Amino acid sequence: MTKTYSRRSFLKTSAAAAAASLLPSLPLRASIATMGGSEDPHAHRLANGWEFLQGSLGSPWEAWHSEEVAVWQQVAMPHCFNAYDGCDPDVPYYRGNGWYRTHAPIANPFKNGRTLLHFEGAGQTTTVCVGEKLAGKHTGGYDEFVFDITDLLPATDNTKTAKNKGVPISVLCDNSRDQDRMPSDLSDFSLYGGLYRHVNMVFVPEVSFETIHIHTELASSAGQIVSVLGSLHNPTASTEQLQISIEVFDAKGTQIHASKHTIAPWKDATELTTFTIQKPHLWSPSDPHLYECRITLHGATNSGVDTEYIAHETFGIRHIEFVQHGPFKLNGERLLLRGTHRHEDHAGYAAAMPDDLIDQEMQLIKDMGVNFIRLAHYQQSRRVLELCDRLGILVWEEIPWCRGGVGDDTFKEMGRRTLRNMIAQHYNHPSIILWGLGNEDDWPTEYPEVNQQAIRTYLQELNALSHQLDPSRFTTIRRCDFARDIPDVYSPSIWAGWYRGTYPEYQKTLETERDRVNHLFHAEWGADSHAGRHSEDPDKALAKIVTGKGTDERGMDYLPTGGQARVSKDGDWSETYACNLFDWHLKTQETLPWLTGSAQWVFKDFTTPLRVENPVPRINQKGLIERDMTPKESYFVFQSYWTKDPMAHIYGHTWPIRWGADGEEKMVKVYSNCDTAELFVNGRSAGVTHRDSQNFPAAGLRWMTPFTPGKNTLRVTATKSGKSITDEITFVYQTETWGTPAEIKLNEKSRSTLDGKETVTVEAKLYDAKGVLCLDARNRIRFKIAGLGTLIDNRGTTKASRVVELCNGRSEITLIRNNGSSVVSVTTSNIKPAFCAIA
Incomplete structure (x- = not known):
């Protein structure tokens, strides 16, 4: 499927329609243009000086007069009040009120400027007060929101007291159960509470940009039309002329466009400039080239005071296409999407991941060879999207309509609002190619019911709204079979070898599903694995599995009891089995020229209230790394298929003791992208093997060899394009058998x-x-x-x-x-x- 729009039709369908959705309102849309984060000289990150109280208060007044009945603790931002109890094995994680308070210094450099409180995300319903005055309330744990608190500040906001001590700000975060809020309380992940993303104090002039959107359109094979559209934050209704300078630079800092404009303040969104880039440098996973757009707003306000404010946006130029019943194309060439999924969750922090850990995680994802990621099941932090742009990772990002059925008008409006916000806030990221409209909205325990017609009608509305706001991208949804015809791209439920069926059935299932929709993508596949558990007979459970009856997840298949035999219930949850399953899926995917791609579920283990009986209670263990970012063996299976730099990994780095009979031959597997590999067992060569991706398992890089009772050392030397790489492990071989x-x-x-x-x-x-x-x-x-x-x-x-x-x-x-x-x-x-x- 190819989408092409003339510039005129784009302005009719996109700019005008988007303008209606981007009208300045409270809360603001939290545009990247005005919320510069830590690099913006007019933004102050409120990281320190916060206190926290878990529990309820009678009113915002009590936030400042509660010392007799409440004990506040000092915390640093970001902060999640489920950082410790998110996976408590004995009691469910806390869901309720969490209060925060601080004194924020006010030092607005702009005469008659506006002071904004910018939240990059907070869970799940947030109420903000300045002193005892309500600044605003936001429902939703994942989109950004802004409150203009200028009119709530005391008259002395520029006095020494206000600058030094600051104004009192209290924030109530509430993650209590709420049937009218997305995601569903029955979702298979924790709905964390707290200020778990950054909070910023932002100073802007009396008139500033609220949203800057940059649209790119192919003019010819050699040229690219770029349109810059903007909307204003102008609460005083200033009518004075604005001077706007627009500069665009390529990644090397070379200026490729400059223009100046004089214009009166406008309503809605308007086109500021349009220009053509001849021979543009296209963005791709292998070459993620980014342009920078710098907009300077200079003008006189109603008060006659000159102001100057600079907004920065990055953007990329790329062309996407989903061929009907065929592959995905980027910039005119087929690209197999090799992906995974991400939850915002980490050991000891829950959703409040520090920036350096986010950077480490995204680099681990890129180093695995990924070129695609689904951000599940909600809008994620701006830092994640910025990293996807810079690292070259294509994105499916979705609203939090997860296992929610269709609720009342409040519920439905939240879906519309989060979709508008997600598109408005992340529009300029070239990495994003898919807007996700929901997940598993056919779940059997949905509230208020699984009303297929109601779900279809609402999904159609969201689909139309997404195309109206952004006709340049595709829509998608996962696992809602009776609505598979509505979005542009559909992902069915295929869990071959885990929830149903066996992994050799994978290709047949893909081919069956391909013919049921125009554009198929396979999101969510894999297996749980208990890190550090290994098996000498990992596929034993497959003998019990009924084949030919489908490979989808149905009903309560995720539970460890009941129903027909399935590996998720009857298998050993070893890393060994998971590696075999991944190996089979990956070798299959690379042989299918029509396949758009897939996204393995999930990159990192995460908490869930639904899986109390798992080997690590309340943890979904389908990650390729543990919750503290320790890689499992399966991480290297993906590297062996998806990376280019030479790598080799002997299976078993976390397997200290293997077992079997004396003299019994055991399999040694090496996951590598190298052409050849030689294994040495206790210093003696076991032979050279050649890599063949279709020679399962381990692409032919495997040996059958006996071990010596006691200590053994394995070393492999692998070679690719004349470069050699080695890996080595040591373990004990136990021949004694054990009883009960x-x-x-x-x-x-x-x-x-x-x-x-x-x-x-x-x-x-x-x-x-x-x-x-x-x-x-x-x-x-x-x-x-x-x-x-x-x-x-x-x-x-x-x-x-x-x-x-x-x-x-x-x-x-x-x-x-x-x-x-x-x-x-x-x-x-x-x-x-x-x-x-x-x-």
């Missing part, structure tokens, strides 16, 4: 420091009555502590959870000593507890 688990032991493993504090790691192991380590044991255990020490738990990882399933008969946890003695215990059903004294 009978004894659990707990011992100190190591000591270290963390943030200047001494830590101790203890390890639990499960043995049979003869003292043989039970290497297939999956018992659920619980760590407890008594004394001065503190467990590092509730991180949602296999090594930082006080309740967790064993990984091959082992588990560990770390404690902070706090300069004192403690006793750590470990318990599991039907076995005596074990203790370890820490001095």
